Amino acid sequence: xxxxxxxxxxxxxxxxxxxxxxxxxxxxxxxxxxxxxxxxxxxxxxxxxxxxxxxxxxxxxxxxxxxxxxxxxxxxxxxxxxxxxxxxxxxxxxxxxxxxxxxxxxxxxxxxxxx
Amino acid sequence: xxxxxxxxxxxxxxxxxxxxxxxxxxxxxxxxxxxxxxxxxxxxxxxxxxxxxxxxxxxxxxxxxxxxxxxxxxxxxxxxxxxxxxxxxxxxxxxxxxxxxxxxxxxxxx
Numbered sequence: 001x002x003x004x005x006x007x008x009x010x011x012x013x014x015x016x017x018x019x020x021x022x023x024x025x026x027x028x029x030x031x032x033x034x035x036x037x038x039x040x041x042x043x044x045x046x047x048x049x050x051x052x053x054x055x056x057x058x059x060x061x062x063x064x065x066x067x068x069x070x071x072x073x074x075x076x077x078x079x080x081x082x083x084x085x086x087x088x089x090x091x092x093x094x095x096x097x098x099x100x101x102x103x104x105x106x107x108x109x110x111x112x113x114x115x
Numbered sequence: 116x117x118x119x120x121x122x123x124x125x126x127x128x129x130x131x132x133x134x135x136x137x138x139x140x141x142x143x144x145x146x147x148x149x150x151x152x153x154x155x156x157x158x159x160x161x162x163x164x165x166x167x168x169x170x171x172x173x174x175x176x177x178x179x180x181x182x183x184x185x186x187x188x189x190x191x192x193x194x195x196x197x198x199x200x201x202x203x204x205x206x207x208x209x210x211x212x213x214x215x216x217x218x219x220x221x222x223x224x225x
Contacts, residue, residue, distance in 0.1 A: 004158070006158075031211070033211075033212075035213075041217070042215045042216065042217050042218075043159070043204065043206075043213075043215040044215075045212035045213060045214070048211045048212065055211065056210070056211050056212060058212065091158055091159070101146060101147035101166065101208055101210070103149065103161050103164060104149075104161070104213060105161060106151070106158040106159045106160070106161075107158050108156070108157050108158040109158050
């Protein structure tokens, strides 16, 4: 069964550094998302991406964050000037229909630890 | 914005018994309600979903019910097995972003 893959599984970074989290969505999917889960808290929406542009973003997704689809398969989340509070699990998801309320399929996440 | 509450936070059942997890949502415009199962070290896996134009949906041992008037929806797992042990998340959506509940840790005791 096709799946969303994320790399790395665990990233440890010094505060203030930049990190790039990578995702390969399911190949025929058109909508891409990033969510995050701080330990013990809810999974929170960050951003959705369609047709090479951001379609929706949350208050969390400020100028510190950016997303990119550099080629036909990868979807990346860049976090600049990382802070301790950026430590969380980051999940990528994708859906196959260009519309709302379609099933979103998640990757296994990247655990980001900021020291 | 939408707010989703999920109960209970932990649930232990004997193997073979049923498990019920309940969620409430605040935005009456929400029209899509998926349930995810998350095993240790894995991402959320979609197990069943329901849209607001139906009241119940079933898939083998799993069923979901939706009460739009009361703004709550529930996950029912029958004949539970040890491999059902995981964290279960409900979510609600009025559009693209999913708003998640805080999760229920289900333990099925053999």
